Amino acid sequence: MWRILAGRLSAALIILYSFGVCAQDFPIRSMRMVTGPPGGTGDFAARLIAQGLSVSLGQQVVVENQPAGVIPAQLVAKATPDGYTLFFYGSSLWTLELLQSVPYETVRDFLPITLTNRLPNILVVHPSSPVNSVAELIALAKARPGKLNYAMGGIGGTDHLSMELFKAMTGVNITQIPYRGTGPAIIALMANEAQLSISPAAAVSPHLKSGRLRGLAVTSAHPSLLAAGLPTVAMTVPGYEFTALYGIWAPARTPAILINRLNQEIVRFISRTEVKDQFLAVGADTVGSSPEEFASVIGADIVKWTKVIKEAGIRAN
Helix, strand or coil, rough: CCCHHHHHHHHHHHHHHHHHHCCCCCCCCCEEEEEEECCHHHHHHHHHHHHHHHHHHHCCCEEEEEECCHHHHHHHHHCCCCCCEEEEEEEEHHHHHCCCCCCHHHHHHHHEEEEEEEEEEEEECCCCCCCCCCCHHHHHHHHHCCEEEEEEECCCHHHHHHHHHHHHHHCCEEEEEEECCCHHHHHHHHHCCCEEEEHHHHHHHHHHHHCCCCEECCCCHHHHHHCCCEEEEHHHCCCCECCCEEEEECCCEEEEEEEEHHHHHHHHHCCCHHHHHHHHHHCCCCCCHHHHHHHHHHHHHHHHHHHHHHCCCCCCC
């Protein structure tokens, strides 16, 4: 599937002359960056990158917030593919597509520009838990199948999918308790209504520092500054990896010369040390990529979650 995305990046060059586009002259007016609701890591990241692009491109890049769900994707998919509409969004763009019917198709309607961020989760337990490592948790779950509960913020969310992947790879039976969002799920865990969760690093880090939760491991493939001192889940469960992804797209058929220009400007900006530090402060690791690399990441992620979602029988409400 990623080969389809990568191939379409080259195919976009065919329509370059129909727009009369010259990369050196682009942009000649303000641009917009469509994203999800205001507040939160995604909104912060979109605004930070928009500020950087406004300076480097010499034209204002305006962040346009939209409700969560399919609306932002619909707007971008229908936008004129002239480089003036960008789309900053997370991996829920394609995981939602796997959970329910949506009026867009990621590999058909969007061209990837660059991956910008990876947001790991942290496997956490209530302080009263007898387990102090991933191995001890697996052993306890196997000794008490279905008796341990995990708190999650909603169907198809990062705390849901990361735990279902953990269950699939370890063969444990842990019961889900859904709440109305990640915040309520974490509060419930601290109240000992559930025994564990795999929640976003930014959401649980303050509670690890206060001692209200205990961290066992981080879900990224490698140790992360966002979970200093914690091992990875993969050290106990080889191959396990979960990170929520954020990146930037343009509408399908946007000329390749503009995709490449935007890629260079964005990657240059997010590679700056001070920008990486700002992302770390809100719980995000910074990752720049080529459009082709981003397409490959998307394709692999779709394959991975298609399997997990199918085997777990997950469907959005």
